[in-house]
Amino acid sequence: MTSLILALALAVGGVRAPGPVAPASIVVATARGQAEVPVSLERGHPTLALPRLSRLLPVNGAVDGDWAVVAFADQPFRFLLDGAVLMYQGRVTPLVGGAYVSRDTIFLPLQWLTDVVPRMFSEGYRYDPYAARFEEARFSPVVAGGGEQPRVAYTAPRPGSAAARRGFRMVHNVVVDPGHGGRDPGNPGRYLPRGVKEKHITLAIGKRLRDELERRGINVMMTRDTDVLPGLADRAPMCNDDCDLFVSIHVNSLKPMPGYENVSGVETYYLDEARTAEAQRVAQMENEAVRYETEWALDEDDPLAFIYKDLHQNEYLRESDLLAHMVQDAGSKVHPGRNRGVSQARFAVLGAARRPAILLETGFATNRGDAAFLSSATGQRNLAVAVADGIEAYLLRFEEKLLAGREQ
DSSP: OHHHHHHHHHHHTOOOOOOSOOOSEEEEEETTEEEEEEOBOTTSSOEEEHHHHHTTSSEEEEEETTEEEEEETTEEEEEETTTTEEEETTEEEEOSSOOEEETTEEEEEHHIIIIIHHHHTTTTEEEETTTTEEEETTSOOOOOOTTOOOOOOOOOOOTTSHHHHTTOSSOOEEEEEEOOBTTBOOSOOTTSOTTOOHHHHHHHHHHHHHHHHHHTTOEEEESOSSSOOOOHHHHGGGSOTTOOEEEEEEEEOOOSOTTGGGOOOEEEEEESOOOSHHHHHHHHHHHGGGGGSSOOOOOTTSTTHHHHTTGGGGGGHHHHHHHHHHHHHHHHTTOSSOEEEEEEEOOGGGTTOSSOEEEEEEEETTSHHHHHHHHSHHHHHHHHHHHHHHHHHHHHHHHHHHHTTTOO
């Protein structure tokens, strides 16, 4: 079978002509840091050691018979060892040179990382051949000369500004998304004051969160600051290349059942397959907002289609997880209800996120205590301050990882 695949690949496309002279090393720059990765010519064509890449990129692999099976952002690639052949989704692609194993280490073709991956994950990664730099899309290309170490491109806050006083070394931009709005009221708010719906609470908390973040020198864009209805698929993309994170604010509720009024608390979600029935219920409830839209392309028949539609999100799942825990830890300290922790689910509003993204369920409108807290100015303010604390802690930790060792 292996020999047949190799013969077929050569017959279909042949081995590609060699490209430009390979660099001695490339720089890999991501939100988790930056490192120089040596390029090996041990077998006559440029390759990279897999362990070096896995320190910064969402990539891992193992040997399976005649193949190296490598996952990048959860997408499986199969390299025929010493065969100059790549297989992905049953399609055979000939390469200049193949993967191989040397000294118990898998070496992958440089061509795969600098050509194949940027084409597949165009929203998330790019390669600058002039700087020999593979980077997440949020970074600006850097051309270094004279042997200087390439540096991460960023904008520092103005000296004496609020951001500088808070200890920030970078300018940060955050998108705050008050859930629902306009003709979509959200849940009816059983114990909220008469005439108050979920959309009113989320907007009030969102505005207070915006004010609190801006007081700390963090720039904020609102998906809405009035009673309008942005499309679910349009909200997260507002957090673009200059944005650091996206937070969507909602109010939970339960349908009448024995004891439902006793359920309370705050919980934070990020995008992934739901692992509990409760997480699936909450996602289904929030995703029902699509009925207020005229167009929606979510394929509900395929449980993985929603995530695979935006594969670039996968690389941010770990960061979203960390952000969710920091916000949840801070928010639960001021909330009168239970600390319901961090969960994952397929939320439509997070599906197009290109940065770390979370959804905060601020409490239950079907619980008297939660509803009173969320509808009061004091409760809204305290929760907004706590969420801002979690966001600030995350951004400062983000800076530490990004800038460590780069400002000497």
